[in-house]
Amino acid sequence: ISPQTCTEGFAYDRRARQCIDVDECRTLPDACRGDMRCVNQNGGYLPEIPADPEPPSYPRVRTTAQCILGYTPAEDGTCNDIDECETNSHHCNPTQVCINTAGGYTCSCTEGYWLIGGQCQDIDECRYGYCQQLCANVPGSYSCSCNPGFILNTDSRTCQDVDECADEPCTHACFNTYGSFMCNCDEGFELAADGTSCIDLDECSFSEFLCQHRCVNTPGSFSCVCPLGYYVFEDGRSCEDINECDTGNNTCTTAQVCFNFQGGHTCLDPLQCHSPYIEVSDNQCMCSAENPACRDKPFTILYRHMDLSSGRSVPADIFQMQATTRYPGAFYIFQIKSGNEGREFYMRQTSNVSATLVLSRPIKGPREVVLDLEMVTVNNVINFRGSSIIRLTIFVSEHPF
Numbered sequence: 162i163s164p165q166t167c168t169e170g171f172a173y174d175r176r177a178r179q180c181i182d183v184d185e186c187r188t189l190p191d192a193c194r195g196d197m198r199c200v201n202q203n204g205g206y207l208p209e210i211p212a213d214p215e216p217p218s219y220p221r222v223r224t225t226a227q228c229i230l231g232y233t234p235a236e237d238g239t240c241n242d243i244d245e246c247e248t249n250s251h252h253c254n255p256t257q258v259c260i261n262t263a264g265g266y267t268c269s270c271t272e273g274y275w276l277i278g279g280q281c282q283d284i285d286e287c288r289y290g291y292c293q294q295l296c297a298n299v300p301g302s303y304s305c306s307c308n309p310g311f312i313l314n315t316d317s318r319t320c321q322d323v324d325e326c327a328d329e330p331c332t333h334a335c336f337n338t339y340g341s342f343m344c345n346c347d348e349g350f351e352l353a354a355d356g357t358s359c360i361d362l363d364e365c366s367f368s369e370f371l372c373q374h375r376c377v378n379t380p381g382s383f384s385c386v387c388p389l390g391y392y393v394f395e396d397g398r399s400c401e402d403i404n405e406c407d408t409g410n411n412t413c414t415t416a417q418v419c420f421n422f423q424g425g426h427t428c429l430d431p432l433q434c435h436s437p438y439i440e441v442s443d444n445q446c447m448c449s450a451e452n453p454a455c456r457d458k459p460f461t462i463l464y465r466h467m468d469l470s471s472g473r474s475v476p477a478d479i480f481q482m483q484a485t486t487r488y489p490g491a492f493y494i495f496q497i498k499s500g501n502e503g504r505e506f507y508m509r510q511t512s513n514v515s516a517t518l519v520l521s522r523p524i525k526g527p528r529e530v531v532l533d534l535e536m537v538t539v540n541n542v543i544n545f546r547g548s549s550i551i552r553l554t555i556f557v558s559e560h561p562f
């Protein structure tokens with residue numbers, strides 16, 4: 162403000178740096194004539210006539226106050242601010258907002274916009290990371306959202322993890338993770354394709370060697386079963402033979418002998434020697450050399466029994482045979498006399514007085530094989546030739562164990 166800008170009735174005060182009212186009553190000589198009293202006004206002065214019972218009629222002098230730009234004179238002679246925004250006398254851009262100030266106005270933008278080149282343009286809040294996760298910009302504002310597995314906090318900007326396990330989405334166990342969850346299944350089950358339910362594992366399909374005999378799948382596990390005549394061993398997988406002769410769980414009479422084999426048993430009747438043989442022990446029949454009917458017959462028949470697992474691997478030594486009485490100058494020949502029609506066996510001489518019965522081909526059971534193993538004694542010194550028989554009954558089990 163300079164002295165030239167002050168309107169009439171005002172003078173520039175350099176100390177205050179503003180226009181102040183001039184007191185014309187003090188500065189003007191004879192401002193009011195006669196007995197009129199001078200009354201200073203803002204921007205002028207007025208003569209005041211003294212009170213009189215019959216006041217003479219004098220014209221009143223009124224000076225209109227002059228206001229600076231942005232103000233307008235009021236009825237009481239003061240200056241009131243002009244609201245350019247209200248009177249629509251501003252020059253703000255249509256995209257702008259008018260804000261009235263003392264003696265003027267300013268043009269601004271609403272929240273969510275900023276002034277660029279005289280125009281209000283939308284602020285892209287998403288560009289400046291207003292949202293923690295997902296952000297959608299809208300004119301003058303923005304909207305935050307969260308990824309699956311999260312929910313928006315009350316501040317409408319940040320996200321917090323959802324504990325999906327609270328809703329028990331898993332069939333078995335549930336583990337909450339950041340933004341998601343994982344399901345786990347109990348032992349013996351596997352996670353289905355839906356990722357939440359558990360289905361039973363068929364352990365029996367993993368291997369045919371899981372059980373020695375037969376595998377039975379159960380929910381979350383499996384069990385091994387054994388055929389009749391066996392029980393499941395302590396390892397839960399192997400089959401062990403039940404010795405019916407020891408447990409008493411058999412149908413043999415007191416006159417019979419119970420013989421146990423793998424997976425079963427049999428009742429052996431008392432030995433009956435057929436003529437011309439006579440019984441010399443519980444398991445041996447003899448034909449006396451003095452009896453003419455015994456000529457060309459084996460001197461003795463010894464009865465033996467054994468068991469054999471079905472499909473046993475070969476070759477296998479299964480029975481030992483040897484001479485019990487030795488004569489000077491004698492030698493012995495061992496051979497299978499009968500019962501080997503399938504050629505599953507052969508005799509291997511292990512010394513001059515012994516031989517071994519060898520299984521050369523696997524035998525499938527259940528089957529009962531009767532072999533006559535002959536030992537021929539030859540003594541050329543006394544011109545003697547005789548033989549004895551071991552009648553070996555082999556009980557082949559139904560199963561390979």
